[in-house]
Amino acid sequence: MSNVTLTINGRQVTVPAGTTVLEAAEKIGAFIPTFCYEKDLTAPGACRICVVEIEGWRNLPASCVTAVADGMVVHTESPAVVEARKTILELLVANHPLDCMTCEKSGNCKLQDYAYRYGITGTAFAGEKHAYRPDDSNPYIYRDLNKCILCGKCVATCNAVQERSVINFAYRGFNTKIATFLDTDLKDSECVYCNRCVAVCPVGAIVDKTMMGKGRTWELEKKQVTCTFCAAGCAFDVNYKNGKVVGVTAANAAAGRPLCLKGRLGVNLLYNPDCPEKPLIKKDGEFTEVSWEEALGIAPILEKINALTK
Ligand code: SF4
Ligand code: SF4
Ligand code: SF4
Ligand code: FES
Structure with a gap:
């Protein structure tokens, strides 16, 4: 080339x-x-x-x-470029809730970052604002389309990566919005809660509900791991706050395998008080605490190795 x-x-x-x-x-x-x-x-x-x-x-x-x-x-x-970007941002911000103080995306939001960089306060254009009811219908994704800037990345990732096409652009002009088929809540759609759309959204329009209120974006540390729940071996980021796991996010927002609910919610087992601390095996109809060697079936092998090496 x-x-x-x-x-x-x-x-x-x-x-x-x-x-x-x-x-x-x-x-x-x-x-x-x-x-x-x-x-x-x-x-x-x-x-x-x-x-x-x-x-x-x-x-x-x-x-x-x-x-x-x-x-x-x-x-x-250049001055002309900066002027054009300011106008675009002012138009976006004119129809935006601007509740950065409580928004889960604050600190990791492109609209917030660019508004800061170019000194946009949201006072340039006055006009109608959207007043959509936030979709709080499911336990996994919180959607507030009042914050949506119609970039289309969620549509593209749901289509290309997740291959489900659960969401798309709907309606026209000022009423254009990202919607499911028949504009239902997510819980009534074909959504499988892979959270790919959450990972690519540049603003706080769609956020991981399981992580809401658990820490500001700048307080979280990420460590990439490979999921061990099945043989697919998806890569994801475990998010920590003060050493405690608060959630799981996709390691590669736009490519790779989608994360299933098992991988993303498996971390809940870490702090589940109902989880037994030691393995249990049913003996004579009763669950009995056993060693990890016995639970994993390696106790007989260890015995054989010990016998052979005596
Ligand atoms: S989406 Fe971004 S700009 Fe909008 S309220 Fe949230 S942090 Fe602020
Ligand atoms: S969570 Fe996954 S399936 Fe559901 S809308 Fe987002 S990308 Fe599509
Ligand atoms: S990725 Fe976020 S901002 Fe972009 S269209 Fe989807 S919901 Fe709206
Ligand atoms: S047109 Fe280039 S980033 Fe949107």
Whole structure:
């Protein structure tokens, strides 16, 4: 594949032909915000927050869907770019609850981060706001579509990764929303609560209900492990707060296997007071505490090894 050399913010970068401006900028560490783009998943070029200025171009193209060209001169944060991003953010924030103080996503929210970076307070445009009833119908996912910015990543991941297509865009114009078939609550849909959509949502519109109220995002530590509940061996992140497990999240938000409920909720067994501390085996109709060797069936093998090595 041939290479292309372009200039981004005064720095020359050489990348394979077909690379997007966004990917080329990432290569040299130039910041470009994104909402609807997710590596290996989706780049619909819909949200426009990733616009850049390219010398000689009349418009500000979306960098996530614009391929590099030889000799291209790109500015990722020129005054025109910043102005465009501010307008997009002001429009989003004008129809947003702005309850960052109690929002589970606070600290890990792209809208919050970009609003901070570009100094957006939500006072520029006054108008109608959505007033959707939050979907609290199931034990696993809390959906508050008043916070949705319609990036479409949940739709893409449910379709491409989970292959269920439980959710999609519905209605038109201001009323456009992400909905299940017939716009039911999640509990009445085909959702299997894999939480892939939760993992890719850039804001707090869909959150893991099992982790709500258990810690702010910046208080949590993540450790990647492999699930041992079945032979598939899914990778996921165990989330800790002060050394205590508070939940499980997907290790790779956009790719890989979806996590089943067994893998994500198995951590509940850790602190279940009803869990026996020692293994139990039924003997003469009664559960009796035994050693781990006996429970795992290795006691006879150990006896044989001991006999052979005497
Ligand atoms: S989704 Fe983000 S911007 Fe909206 S309330 Fe939550 S943290 Fe704040
Ligand atoms: S939890 Fe999984 S199945 Fe349910 S809507 Fe989200 S991605 Fe689709
Ligand atoms: S729910 Fe989240 S991921 Fe889905 S469209 Fe809205 S903001 Fe994007
Ligand atoms: S991130 Fe490029 S258009 Fe949305």
